[in-house]
Amino acid sequence: MQQSPEEARRDAAEDAQWSRPECQAWTGTLLLGTCLLYCARVTMPICAVSMSQDFGWDKKEAGIVLSSFFWGYCLTQIVGGHLGDRIGGEKVILLSASAWGFITAATPLLAHLGSAQLVFMTFSRILTGLLQGVYFPALTSLLSQKVRESERAFTYSTVGAGSQFGTLVTGAVGSLLLDWYGWQSVFYLSGGLTLLWVYYVYRYLLSEQDLILALGVLAQGLPVARHSRVPWRQLFRKPSIWAAIFSQLSAACSFFILLSWLPTFFKETFPSSKGWVFNVVPWLVAIPASVLSGFLSDHLISQGYRTITVRKFMQVMGLGLSSVFALCLGHTSSFCKSVFFASASIGLQTFNHSGVSVNIQDLAPSCAGVLFGVANTAGALAGERRAGVTYLRGSSHRPLGASWLPHSCVLPPPLATPALQSMWHPPGWGSDSVRPLCVCACVFRGELAQGENSVHRPGGA
Numbered sequence: 001m002q003q004s005p006e007e008a009r010r011d012a013a014e015d016a017q018w019s020r021p022e023c024q025a026w027t028g029t030l031l032l033g034t035c036l037l038y039c040a041r042v043t044m045p046i047c048a049v050s051m052s053q054d055f056g057w058d059k060k061e062a063g064i065v066l067s068s069f070f071w072g073y074c075l076t077q078i079v080g081g082h083l084g085d086r087i088g089g090e091k092v093i094l095l096s097a098s099a100w101g102f103i104t105a106a107t108p109l110l111a112h113l114g115s116a117q118l119v120f121m122t123f124s125r126i127l128t129g130l131l132q133g134v135y136f137p138a139l140t141s142l143l144s145q146k147v148r149e150s151e152r153a154f155t156y157s158t159v160g161a162g163s164q165f166g167t168l169v170t171g172a173v174g175s176l177l178l179d180w181y182g183w184q185s186v187f188y189l190s191g192g193l194t195l196l197w198v199y200y201v202y203r204y205l206l207s208e209q210d211l212i213l214a215l216g217v218l219a220q221g222l223p224v225a226r227h228s229r230v231p232w233r234q235l236f237r238k239p240s241i242w243a244a245i246f247s248q249l250s251a252a253c254s255f256f257i258l259l260s261w262l263p264t265f266f267k268e269t270f271p272s273s274k275g276w277v278f279n280v281v282p283w284l285v286a287i288p289a290s291v292l293s294g295f296l297s298d299h300l301i302s303q304g305y306r307t308i309t310v311r312k313f314m315q316v317m318g319l320g321l322s323s324v325f326a327l328c329l330g331h332t333s334s335f336c337k338s339v340f341f342a343s344a345s346i347g348l349q350t351f352n353h354s355g356v357s358v359n360i361q362d363l364a365p366s367c368a369g370v371l372f373g374v375a376n377t378a379g380a381l382a383g384e385r386r387a388g389v390t391y392l393r394g395s396s397h398r399p400l401g402a403s404w405l406p407h408s409c410v411l412p413p414p415l416a417t418p419a420l421q422s423m424w425h426p427p428g429w430g431s432d433s434v435r436p437l438c439v440c441a442c443v444f445r446g447e448l449a450q451g452e453n454s455v456h457r458p459g460g461a
Contacts, residue, residue, distance in 0.1 A: 018146045026146070027155055029197075029205060030139065033097065034162025036197050037135055039170045039190040040104040041069070044125060045263055046174045046279065047183035054183075055117045068122045070256065072129025074380035080134025081141060081373030089142025089369065090206065092134050098198045100131040105191025108184035136376060141369025144361040150298065152361060153354040157294025160353035164286035164346070167259065171279030178275075235371065240363060245375045247356040251319055252379020254326060255349055262342060270335045278339055285343040290350035293317075297354035307362065315355030322348035 018026060044051075045066060052062050083092045103124060110120045139159065147155045170190065177185040235241050266278040293314060300310045325345035332338055360375060361368045 017148060023147060023151070023155065025205065027158055029201060030093075030159045031162045031165070033093065033197055033201075034135075034139075034159055035166035035169065036097070036101075036162075036190070036194045037132060038163045038166030040100055040128065040194060041132060042167050042170045042259060043104065043107075043174065043186050043190050044069070044121075045259065045261070046170055047178060047186055048264065049267060050178060050183045051111075051121070055111075057118065061118055065118065065121050065125055066261075068125040069129040070380050072126040072131075073133040074129075074377050076130050076133035077137055077373035077377040077380060078370055079373070081137030081367075081369030081371065083134065084138035084141030084369035085367055089138035089140075089145075090201075092138035093142070094198060094201055094206070096131045096134045096138075097194055097201075100128050101191045101194030101198060103127055103131070103191070104187055104194065107187045107191070133380070137369045137373035140357070140361060140372040144365040144368035149362070149365075150302070153297035153301075153358045154291075154294035156358055156361075157290050157297070157350070157353040160350065160357065161287050161290035164283040164290060164350065168280055168283035168287065171263075171283060172276055175275045175279055235364065235367075238363075241371070244356050244359055244363065245378055247315055247319060247352075248360075248372075248375035249378040251349065251352045251356065252376060254323065255346075256379070258326070258342070258346060266335075266338070269338070273335055278342070281339050282343040282346040285347040286350050289347035290353055293351040293354040297358070311355055311359050311362070314351045315359075318349055318351035318353075318355050322346075322351075 048062050048066060051057070052059075057065070080092055080096075107121070107124050110124050111117050113120060140156075143152065143156055143159070170186070173189070174186045177189065262282070263275070263279055266273055267275070270278075297310050297314055300313075301307055322345045325341045325348065329338055329341040329345065332341065356375075357372075360372050364371050
């Protein structure tokens with residue numbers, strides 16, 4: 001009996017998935033790639049204090065440099081997802097990594113080209129943001145096509161642990177290099193290791209066929225590789241899609257603020273504290289937490305729990321409970337308690353890897369990259385706005401240890417329409433300390449409504 005076109009496409013998609021050895025090799029490689037992505041990303045926050053002293057920047061100027069990353073980062077999210085869905089996520093990742101690795105290694109040279117260091121550093125951060133913005137949408141596209149659904153949460157959470165591992169490596173090794181050899185050495189090491197990783201992927205993991213990118217494909221505007229089009233109108237009519245976007249917005253916003261400003265927060269609130277403690281401990285906790293969340297998610301599903309229930313549980317942990325600890329961070333004068341609250345908040349945020357990040361792949365696996373790009377663009381825009389608010393408040397108020405930092409991490413940005421405003425800020429919910437729970441509750445009324453029947457699968461609308 002002849003197969004239907006839909007069945008044939010489904011079989012072809014399954015044949016294109018990685019075997020178990022291939023999946024293990026790529027998981028380890030992408031874990032390292034994500035680690036190096038964050039090594040390059042957090043070099044500037046780690047070195048910001050030393051660079052400010054060398055170049056005479058005040059807090060506002062340092063904030064401009066730090067937040068400029070998001071100016072570029074939010075512009076290429078959708079492009080990265082689109083390219084990943086069309087030409088393959090592995091190609092997009094390889095090209096972008098080679099470019100951001102070179103720029104990171106060249107940053108100290110750019111700083112000494114002339115007297116306008118602020119301009120050069122801001123330009124460098126914008127370029128880095130542009131190039132790194134394609135990574136996670138392309139990664140989402142790659143994993144949605146190559147990894148079996150039953151193994152997707154563990155694979156994504158393991159690869160996602162590279163973000164904490166990279167921050168940990170840069171926090172530990174970078175702090176030592178900063179003290180011993182100066183801030184330039186941190187950029188040289190991060191950029192050089194990224195270029196070595198690119199060479200390894202090019203040489204050992206990609207076949208000749210994988211490396212071929214026909215110029216005709218680009219000339220024709222990157223036509224859809226599959227025999228289906230993205231049903232944008234149908235996608236954005238689904239409450240579950242908007243819930244996923246709002247979840248990603250809130251999660252990304254809080255993570256970006258902690259990533260950019262946590263070192264300065266501890267440095268100014270606890271001047272005598274050791275940098276290797278607050279730059280290492282929170283991210284050290286987050287690594288096993290991320291892997292645990294993926295293992296727990298796949299295990300619960302294999303035990304018969306509904307996918308919708310598991311995804312909601314993971315996101316409540318990653319969005320709701322982590323916000324409680326972030327709020328506590330600004331209301332203690334104890335260094336040990338502050339490290340504990342920061343560690344708990346960052347560790348619980350990794351449960352988002354098994355929540356909304358995988359949920360997007362559940363909802364629309366054939367266009368997961370571009371849909372994740374849309375969601376992450378909202379998070380990047382919110383992160384840029386919050387970073388701008390933080391450096392303005394930091395330059396005009398008391399030190400960063402004030403409670404505005406955790407509040408800026410967990411409060412949702414104002415949205416455009418009155419209806420959405422009322423959803424994020426319902427009447428009577430004016431306290432900063434309860435809004436994170438309000439956000440979590442509002443989002444999860446619709447979250448994963450289509451979790452078990454995806455909105456768009458290959459071969460169908």
